[in-house]
Amino acid sequence: MSGMDVQRVDVVEVGPRDGLQNEDVVLDSSAKVAYIEALIAAGLRRIEAVSFVHPGRVPQMADAEAVMAAVPRPPGVRYGGLVVNRRGLDRALAAGVDEVNVIVVATETFCQRNQGTTIEEAISSFAGIAGAAKAAGLAVTLTVGAAFGCPFEGEVPPARVVGIVRRCVGAGADEVALADTIGVGVPRDVRVLTEAVREVTPIPLRFHFHNTRNTGYANALTAVEVGAAALDASSGGIGGCPFAPAATGNIATEDLAYALRRTGVQTGIALNRVLAAADYVGERLGHPGPALLSRAGDFPRS
Secondary structure (H helix, E strand, O other): OOHHHOOEOEEEEOHHHHHHHHOOOOOOHHHHHHHHHHHHHOOOOEEEEEEEOOOOOOHHHOOHHHHHHHOOOOOOOEEEEEEOOHHHHHHHHHHOOOEEEEEEEOOHHHHHHHHOOOHHHHHHHHHHHHHHHHHOOOEEEEEEEOOOOEOOOEOOOHHHHHHHHHHHHHOOOOEEEEEEOOOOOOHHHHHHHHHHHHOOOOOOEEEEEEOOOOOHHHHHHHHHHOOOOEEEEEHHHOOOOOOOOOOOOEOEHHHHHHHHHHHOOEOOOOHHHHHHHHHHHHHHHOOOOOOOHHHHOOOOOO
8 A cells, every 4th residue: 555545543642641751750640631732732633742651660651640630521522541450441441441452562671670570460450451452442552662673682573573463462452552662663663563564463563763873754654655544643743762772752743744634645634733832741851852854844844
């Protein structure tokens, strides 16, 4: 499928979760809610708002319940929460998220550091979480972390990713997200991994790219060409993984939306309003994100 064949791609805004979790400054709940409100005003309709992990491991996400209790609930907006175990799912259900994102990391070393489990244990945990979440009416995303490479073990064989996907789809995943957690992938890797995963499942594919080595946007556009249904992005390009060395920012929502619009792909995002949301959060974090659109401006200028 070529980029011209794709009419629309969902952009999943992960700034409130993946963006903020790697920042030294911990925003209060009211600032997080205002940030989410600004993202909704920009046209984002899938927002990964919170993470239900132990506050000792990710203190930036300790107020997940307070945030979810205060966010607006306009029609068409879906809030996601990251969960890594059944306790996290119980919190997510009580908080009223619309979908859960469950991570299984593709290497043993990173899985132990990220979740404190083996891959086998993470897959087993996924099955229990997915069954309970679907019984409660929530959509379930499987994210395969470090699918394109691991900071501790290096190259990750596509066959290992495929094996995780096959088992988790069988356990109830509604969507598969392939995550380049440390930003090592290139477009060829996107094509190879997508082709391999498509051998075992037709369900919607989502991609999570970091721009660590300046390949994130090329990878995102390649993902659209090979049929991505959704792409993760973070306004301002903030974020990273606290458990992976040098896992710098996510691809930026505004830079991605610009590239997609110029490619003829619809996202429903208002660039000027995303820039306002990025400015808001950057001011409160005390620094701008690495996104570039705010520096150069839109084209053509209105």
